[in-house]
Amino acid sequence: LQDVTVPNFNMFVANDGTVAYSCRATCSISCxxxxxxxxxxxxxxxxxxxxxxxxxxxxxxxxxxxxxxxxxxxxxxxxxxxxxxxxxxxxxxxxxxxxxxxxxxxxxxxxxxxxxxxxxIGYNLVQSYIPTGLIVMISWVSFWIDRRAVPARVTLSFTTLVSLTTLGNGLRFGLPQVSYAKAIDLWYGACMMFVFCALLEFALINSYMRRSEKFDHISKTFANSPRYRSLMEKLANDPATKAFSNGKIGNGQQKTLNKYGKEFNQNGHSNGRGEDKPIMYR
CATH class of the missing domain: 2.70.170.10 (Neurotransmitter-gated ion-channel ligand-binding domain)
Known part of the structure; x- marks a missing residue:
């Protein structure tokens, strides 16, 4: 009850005997x-x-x-x-x-x-949504960087991931601790997923690129092998190959193709002329 400078109340008695009493009170109420x-x-x-x-x-x-x-x-x-x-x-x-x-x-x-x-929502729009959205867009810039520029793409992806984590932890520090997920938590989770997917995409592209380069090296090595060239000449002149290309192949032609396949798969063994060498790759 307010008592500055005197108690704040009012009492009124009407002609019909009605008594009205009012006072001023200040309350601190939780919600x-x-x-x-x-x-x-x-x-x-x-x-x-x-x-x-x-x-x-x-x-x-x-x-x-x-x-x-x-x-x-x-x-x-x-x-x-x-x-x-x-x-x-x-x-x-x-x-x-x-x-x-x-x-x-x-x-x-x-x-x-x-x-x-x-x-x-103005404060959270400026402090939360716009910065995190821009960080996600910056992480997408790595899609336009050459896939062979590994340091640049990795640095950009990890920098955006760390920046987003730091910003999210700082903003959630001032919020009350509750046992359920808030809408802002789902927003941060979605932003984190987009940035992580950008980093994962580069890892997959780099893996497939290295595998493609490895198989290109193997194919070039086989193409330059004397045994490969001699085998291709034999297959080109053999009737079984022509029958196979026309969709008609018999038991005799199948045995001929199997013989050439075994000869081609003998890695590390010479054909008698000393022209073949084993092909080593990882």
């Missing part, structure tokens, strides 16, 4: 927030006023019929906007204690003021 949709969440806070000692037959609370709840529109909150203020009743049956072993149930008159809040 349970649901942060599932943070930072695009809407909160519902309420204030209940009821008698603790008197039941509804003794004390009946009612709202004024005209402007029961008034608030100063010039006073706002840093993060929220007051979207709606409404009044309602919360009359009901409540259980209260008489002694430590005795309880009683009674009907109580109750007033409830509802305050609906909407969070302003």
């Amino acid at each position: 349970s927030l649901k942060l599932v949709n943070y930072p695009m969440d809407h909160q519902h806070c309420y204030i209940r006023v009821l008698s603790y000692a008197h039941v509804a037959e003794q004390v009946s609370m009612q709202w004024f019929t005209r402007d029961p709840i008034r608030h100063n529109h010039e006073i706002g909150l840093p993060e929220f906007q007051i979207t709606e203020v409404s009044d309602t009743y919360c009359n009901g049956t409540y259980r209260y204690a008489l002694t430590d072993k005795s309880h009683k149930i009674g009907n109580f008159s109750c007033l409830m003021a509802n305050i609906f809040l909407s969070r302003s």
Whole structure:
């Protein structure tokens, strides 16, 4: 209750005997927030006023019929906007204690003021969404860098990944610790997945590129081998090869092709002329 400089109350007695008493009180009221949709969440806070000692037959609370709840529109909150203020009743049956072993149930008159809040997204848009979105776009720049420039692409991918992790940890540090995932957590998870996929894409491309270069080297080595050239000449002049190319092949032609295949697969053995050498690769 306000008592500066004197107790702030007012008592009025009407001609018909009605006694009106009012006082000014300042209350600090907590509100349970649901942060599932943070930072695009809407909160519902309420204030209940009821008698603790008197039941509804003794004390009946009612709202004024005209402007029961008034608030100063010039006073706002840093993060929220007051979207709606409404009044309602919360009359009901409540259980209260008489002694430590005795309880009683009674009907109580109750007033409830509802305050609906909407969070302003401007701060989070500038501090969270835009920076993380730009970091993801920067990670996509690696797609236009030459795949042979390994240091440049790896450095860019790891730098964006570390920057995104640092930014996310710094912004989540000031948020209340809850047991469920918030909307901002899902956003950071999606951004982290895009950056990680960009890094994984380069790893796969580099692996396939090295494998392709290895097989190109093997094919060039075989193409320059004297045994390979001599075998191709034999296959070109053999009737079995012509029959195979026309889709007609018999048992005799199949045996001839198997003989050439065994001869070609004998890596590390000479054909008698000392022209063949084993082909080593990893």
